[in-house]
Amino acid sequence: MRYLISGATLPDGSGADILVAAGTIAAVGRIPDADAAGATVVDASGLVALPGLVDLHTHLREPGYEQSETVLTGTRAAAAGGFTAVFAMANTLPVADTAGVVEQVKSLGDAAGYATVRPIGAVTVGLAGQTLSEIGAMARSRAAVRVFSDDGKCVHDSLLMRRALEYVSTFDGVVAQHAQDPRLTEGAQMNESALSSELGLKGWPAVAEESIIARDVLLAEHVGARLHVCHLSTAGSVDVVRWAKARGIAVTAEATPHHLLLTEELVRSYDARYKVNPPLRRDEDVRALREGVADGTIDIVATDHAPHPQESKECEWDAASFGMVGLESALPVVQTALVDTGLIGWADVARILSTEPARIGRLAGHSHAFEPGSAANLTLVDPAASSTFELDRLHGRSTNSPYLGATLSGSVRWTFHRGYPTLRDGVLADVTETAEAATAYTEAFS
Helix, strand or coil: CEEEEEEEECCCCCEEEEEEECCEEEEEECCCCCCCCCCEEEECCCCEEEECEEEEEECCCCCCCCCCCCHHHHHHHHHHCCEEEEEECCCCCCCCCCHHHHHHHHHHHHHHCCCEEEECECCEHHHCCCCECCHHHHHHCCCCCCEECCCCCCCCCHHHHHHHHHHHHCCCCEEEECCCCCCCCCCCCEECCHHHHHHCCCEECHHHHHHHHHHHHHHHHHHCCEEEECCCCCHHHHHHHHHHHHCCCCEEEEECCHHHCCCHHHHHHCCHHHCCCCCCCCHHHHHHHHHHHHCCCCCEECCCECCCCHHHCCCCHHHCCCCECCCCCHHHHHHHHHHCCCCCCHHHHHHHHHHHHHHHCCCCCCCCCCCCCCECCEEEEEEEEEEECCHHHCCCCCCCCCCCCCEEEEEEEEEEECCEEEEECCEECCHHHHHHHHHHHHHHHC
8 A cells, every 4th residue: 555645744844745655654755746656645734744653651451451441442542642652561460471471462462453562571470579570581572572660560679670670681671660669658649748638638749759760770870771760740750860861870761741731739629530640740840840851851751541441430539540541642732731832842742752762662663764664653743733632532442531621732633553544534444454454564574
């Protein structure tokens, strides 16, 4: 299949046509009519072309929690949000702590075809924080795992964290830490502040995150390993990462879209859609995170897409699960919080939502700069669009989005995964056709 993407705006602001053929970018620039003969034309006037978005932090829930999400439904949500690759967190049932489980998750993603799925392996067996998992076996498996995390839980044992960092450094892997001191956050329900006292909810202090990050960057420096910090949420955490980078430590960090836009004030509603871990923080923390993204201290934006069934959210605050879905809303929130405010431009969006997460996860084929011959993983965005975020924008199995009813900027119009349009002018491609296209691609390039 051949597609001519006509008149797109590239991240650097220049205009170009993009010819897609046989799963790759065949040409970029002014495409002669003869070269584009027979291609399906996509009118990209007014649209920004980005390299396909990559999410380093997605919860796909399968195996084990299919009532919340499956690999198929999660990757459909990813395609709708402009993502062509997602890294699937390990807190499934069974936990992704063996080569067998990570290969199963990868295979499900390959078969669905909406996005490349790279499993994240658990650092410890069963996420229990007691014994290292089969890290080497997962790295050598067909899933070729390079990111390891107990996300949802912190690797709080210092010696175990040191051993994990040492192990992954032997094959250029990275440990992605959920920075949360468990003792300081026992029973925590929201950010620790005057508001938590007023509402009578136990607080999650900023130091519980910042102290773990400080410990881990020093451990990474000591053993010469790569460390990635998940979902930074406090101004102090940004300061610690900034200090570590200035010292030359190999640390990268992410912020979520919701921590870049929402504050703890929303907890006053007791609407459990706003219950996340780490919790929504103060306005000054949001400002510090935005500045951290703009100056490069925070390397990437990652969704922490965390689907939950309705009954886990429509209940009392104390009983509700932590987390919110975020794949479909990520780009509009980034545009609203960072682009429309003038903090970053579209070249930066390409960096924080595509090239850098691909680099951190050592994912090939998803970090091109529109070079001919590269895999055609592309996202087309209408930055002039503005609309109310409604249920019909959600394509996963769960609907626990905090943005329902909110007005957000921008809209993803097209997503090309390996040259196949998984999203076509805002409409998801058919499940069967997408699976067949994925099979054809695998057979052609295997």
